[in-house]
Amino acid sequence: MAVVKLEQLSKSVVQGPSLSTGAIPTKDWMDTPAVFKPGNFAYQAKVEKVEYLDSQKDLSFPNAREWSPDEDDWKLPEDWKEIILQGLKERLDKFRSLKIFMDCCVRCGACADKCHFFLGTGDPKNMPVMRAELLRSVYRNDFTLAGKIMGKMAGAREMTVGVLKEWFMYSYQCTECRRCSVFCPYGIDTAEVTMMLRELLHLVGVGINWILEPASNSNRTGNHMGLQPHTFKDNVDFLAEDVENLTGVKINHSFNRKGAEVLFITPSADVFAEPGLYTAMGYLALFEEIGLDYTWSTYASEGGNFGLFTNNELMKKLNAKMYAEAKRLGVKYIIGGECGHMWRVLHQYMDTMNGPADFLEVPKSSITGTVFDNAASTKMIHISEFTADLIRHNKLKFDPSRNDHVKATYHDSCNPARAMGLMDEPRYILDHVVNNWVEMPENTIREQTFCCGSGTGLNTDEIMELRMRAGLPRANAVKHVIDKHDVNMLSCVCAIDRATLTSLMDYWNPGCGVCGVSELVGNALVMKGENRQELTEGLRTLV
Amino acid sequence: MKYAFSFLAVIALILIAWLGSQIPGMEYLFGVAIPYLAILVFLGGFVYRVMQWAKSPVPFPIQTTCGQGKSLDFIKRDKLDCPNTNSEVIARMFLEIFAFRSLFRNTKSELHEGPKITYESSKWLWLFALIFHYSFLVIVLRHMRLFTNPVPGWIQAIELGDAMLQIGAPTLYLTNIGLVLGVVLLFGRRLTNPHVRFISLVNDYFPLVLILGIAITGILMRYFLRTDIDIVNIKALLVGLATLQPVISAEIGAIFYIHIFLVSVLLAYFPFSKLMHLGGVFMSPTRNMKNNTRAVRHINPWNDPNIKPHSYAGYEDEFREYMVDAGIPVEKELPPKKDEA
Incomplete structure (x- = not known):
């Protein structure tokens, strides 16, 4: 991948239309799908690497297959949605941090400009709060009373393939560095959220090679x-x-x-x-x-x-x-x-x-x-x-x-x-x-x-x-x-x-x-x- | 128009209480039944949510360390931001909960040509949050006078402090200004800060507007519509509510019913919303854990003992020949080569 020239990137960071430079998106974030194009995603894991890990008797890396993030069809297993929601339920029961971090955020925005990915890209979904909302919206929809009754009004949305793709994009634009958690008044740690997102994605065979091969x-x-x-x-x-x-x-x-x-x-x-x-x-x-x-x-x-x-x-x-x-x-x-x-x-x-x-x-x-x-x-x-x-x-x-x-x-x-x-x-x-x-x-x-x-x-x-x-x-x-x-x-x-x-x-x-x-x-x-x-x-x- | 919707919702609630309480016989619904129900939902819901959190274990110590940890005795450690004992954790939590210490750290970043990024301290959110929360707290405590007879001394002391400016009659409470100001500032911040506006949901605007409604109806009652209400009867009702013998002996005034209805809605809404941060802030594992994790083992109840490393034996079996060639010690020697026989 040829890297963009320094002058060009320097200009783009400061002047490009992004939330950091003052260009406020007109569309609601829920209506803005993740678009994959060369250069904005890490390559998917090779089939044999996933299969090797899955062959270890104490590990589970199911659904190894040929797929690519920039193709429309990710060839997800038929019951992918049940797998994800069941996986989320299990993790809510296993990690108090996840439950509390899903429930307590007041969206005060203290974390917003603390993330290096947000500062460098200006992509609103790289604000730590937004990264967590990608998961939180699904959590509300399926695991909270308010979300079940009020739906989108309460910030809930249904789990769709589009949401899954968004998870993949933004859980791999987070380095789990925990800088946001220093500034959060409740100590909400995006690393916990990103880790859960990545775990969930592995359940449906979605992972990147640069991690699974090493x-x-x-x-x-x-x-x-x-x-x-x-x-x-x-x-x-x-x-x-x-x-x-x-x-x-x-x-x-x-x-x-x-x-x-x-x-x-x-x-x-x-x-x-x-x-x-x-x-x-x-x-x-x-x-x-x-x-x-x-x-x-x-x-x-x-x-x-x-x-x-x-x-x-x-x-x-x-x-x-x-x-x-x-x-x-x-x-x-x-x-x-x-x-x-x-x-x-x-x-x-x-x-x-x-x-x-x-x-x-x-x-x-x-x-x-x-x-x-x-x-x-x-x-x-x-x-x-x-x-x-x-x-x-x-x-x-x-x-x-x-x-x-x-x-x-x-x-x-x-x-x-x-x-x-x-x-x-x-x-x-x-x-x-x-x-x-x-x-x-x-x-x-x-x-x-x-x-x-x-x-x-x-x-x-x-x-x-x-x-x-x-x-x-x-x-x-x-x-x-x-x-x-x-x-x-x-x-x-x-x-x-x-x-x-x-x-x-x-x-x-x-x-x-x-x-x-x-x-x-x-x-x-x-x-x-x-x-x-x-x-x-x-x-x-x-x- | 998420904020507009919040206003509409609160206006609708006001109309319900206003019109509803005018229907003869309905004052018991608005003055007794709904408040009782709201308190039950609040208490039950709050306890339920906290129990739900507590049900999930904390499998790993994930403290966020914000200072030097305890290591060598000549390295000065930061007891507050990297606590190693229970009392240090309590001190950290105390400052977090009562002084919003993390928000005090807040910075604002700016991008300049170059590119160059600058960071400067930004304490507005901290200030607004303090004004809002402390005003709210004092107002809640002050209101306890309405539920108690005789009024305890500490409540009177709070009132006295709150009215220390001694302006007007009835005297102006600082916290009344503080609460309205706090809500307006936090609301204004949501609208004007592009980051925060982008992330705000109806769930964020609605509670602010609801609290504003509560504050305004309260202020109207105290300062402007005093002739419309009967404070003696209100007190009788509220003491009655507190002692489980509620009586409404005379007409109290619609503004009171609106006020108490909005409070009831807030109470009932509380456990199902982000307002639960009141409970959550105490339980956040990144803040309330000790950083002594290499000294004391933390137990994970669901740790799976069946997960084993790829065994050394398996490793040596695969690479034994190379290892022997390279002079790396092995557990099992190579079998004698067949073709030499």
């Missing part, structure tokens, strides 16, 4: 990228060699090793593509320096979890590998790498779904002696927590001037910020490893941070214009600090960010790089016995 890969090979064990090992070995070439320190790492103290799990993207690779090199250098007794796993080689973007069952199944592998290897606790949605699953879902991990011990850093009571039950800690603790206890020697080629800013990833409260650990690390870093404007960081625009499995090329629009608020805040402080590096603790923000910067702010915080740690780390070359670009330097 999810099936992860189930079979252990990671989203589909790296088989030997390839995964090769990639890490290669990165270890790179670290050795750059620093002169040999990296001792292992795979699937029983009896290690720590199992380390990070998103597979970190060992697969730039700039995540440099973050992984940072991990390797750090662990080597402190002599951590740890192992990688090829079986549990994925930190991320595309099940979170699919349904609860798949999320649980994919996540279960972590504890299963920790148990098999007999480790004491788990350290997780830098990733956003991964940490939402680990912080808010893992223990509930797959715990209790009573075969593990409360994480205790063997280097500093710190006991991580905040992870007393899950037994899994974030690499930023681990690193910050090392720094606090003076266990690491840094030369921040090694990062002087970098003028950094820090992007809070949605999930660590709003679903975990991990905000100051990475900042504490930055304070110690770089001489120059600045914050973006206050309405765009911490709990008010803006999504990269391509999370929840939307990091796919066919919707590039949508992604660049949705990422505009983030890019714009970065531009602000580029103009003001000559920032040239956007640091973050998220693997999806490392991939998506790179495209976003290349488009809106060419010249600004993207890196993981651990890469900056690796850059500045003074290692014992090092024979370091002149590394003008840190771990990125080509030698």
Whole structure:
């Protein structure tokens, strides 16, 4: 998909007829159908991926078929409507959040301009309240007295194929970033609504390939990228060699090793593509320096979890590998790498779904002696927590001037910020490893941070214009600090960010790089016995 | 014309009460039966809705963290926006419910050439909502004087505070102005803010107009139509209602019946509408949960123990040869190769 030119998009965002630019739609939203055309939808899941997932005995992905969003006939099963309404009923009984969020909204509009998709597209149905109304209208019609009696007068409407198509369009123009929920007076979380919409759509075989393919890969090979064990090992070995070439320190790492103290799990993207690779090199250098007794796993080689973007069952199944592998290897606790949605699953879902991990011990850093009571039950800690603790206890020697080629800013990833409260650990690390870093404007960081625009499995090329629009608020805040402080590096603790923000910067702010915080740690780390070359670009330097 | 419809509906309700109460014998319907019914529907409906919510479990902890969580002891945590204990949750909820804290955060974004997006604090909605809700609350509490005999001291104190400007006779209540102002501002915002106008439903305009009707009829009764009503008889009726011995001893005046009918409609409408946010705000899982989820396990009653990971054994069976070749430890060695025998 060719991406629209920068000048053209810049103009279109500000002047195009949209609700953000003051062009008020004349038609009621219920009378405005979703129209699919190339570029405004992510491709449907391939039949064999859906069939593979459906073949797993504890999963259900029915109605695999050839279909396409831009065709009129989606070849839905005959009883699709009953399936959807029954599915909705089940979910209302299973999730209090859904019921309350359906009932309590007063349409005050506080959320309206908080959504990056709305800011970038101006499409009224991208206002979080509207996205929820797409489902709420059906809920009213079939599950509330007022809706049954008053119908459209009470904001109710019947479930139709048109409504289903609308659900597909707008549940895949939401990255479940939860920014709206910060501003809602009732804490209504559109992520919950979007998750339910996506679950319902899967019941009738409607899903996108960019999510279901990585999810099936992860189930079979252990990671989203589909790296088989030997390839995964090769990639890490290669990165270890790179670290050795750059620093002169040999990296001792292992795979699937029983009896290690720590199992380390990070998103597979970190060992697969730039700039995540440099973050992984940072991990390797750090662990080597402190002599951590740890192992990688090829079986549990994925930190991320595309099940979170699919349904609860798949999320649980994919996540279960972590504890299963920790148990098999007999480790004491788990350290997780830098990733956003991964940490939402680990912080808010893992223990509930797959715990209790009573075969593990409360994480205790063997280097500093710190006991991580905040992870007393899950037994899994974030690499930023681990690193910050090392720094606090003076266990690491840094030369921040090694990062002087970098003028950094820090992007809070949605999930660590709003679903975990991990905000100051990475900042504490930055304070110690770089001489120059600045914050973006206050309405765009911490709990008010803006999504990269391509999370929840939307990091796919066919919707590039949508992604660049949705990422505009983030890019714009970065531009602000580029103009003001000559920032040239956007640091973050998220693997999806490392991939998506790179495209976003290349488009809106060419010249600004993207890196993981651990890469900056690796850059500045003074290692014992090092024979370091002149590394003008840190771990990125080509030698 | 969703707002026009709301006006029509409220006018129709007023006409029903006005004309209806003029028919001899009907004052018991409007003064006793309908209010009782409305209160029953309100209480029953409210309890039913809350029970319905409570029936569904909270399977996962989905707190929205709006500040630094508890982690290392040298990282300063935000107890209010990322609560870790019950008392911190209570503090967060208290400010949410009584000070509308989330609305206080509100910003307004603007698109400029460039493109450039700016955000600035926008507290109008917060202010309008505060004026409206607190005026409403005080008015409801003040009205308790009509149902009690003798009137408790705290009600008199509220009245005194509300009338502190001491303007006119009968003295002007601040909250009367506040309620009308609040409704007008919220209604005006719905009409003039393009985002909000686009999302507004009849369900959003109707309660505002209904409350406006209640406020105006109340104000008319207190300040302008005093000669048409008999306050002694109203009090007798309302105390009677409260003590379950309602008597209507003399003609009270149509404006009273209109007022009490509109209130009855509001009460009956309440549990079936968005007004239930009064109950829901207490139960929203993104706000009322602790962020201690890695320290204390949250239980999901419908967690399915049958969902297992794709097994390690299955994984190794598929990739054993590659793993052995790459020197990755395996649980089961490769079978001896046949062709070597």
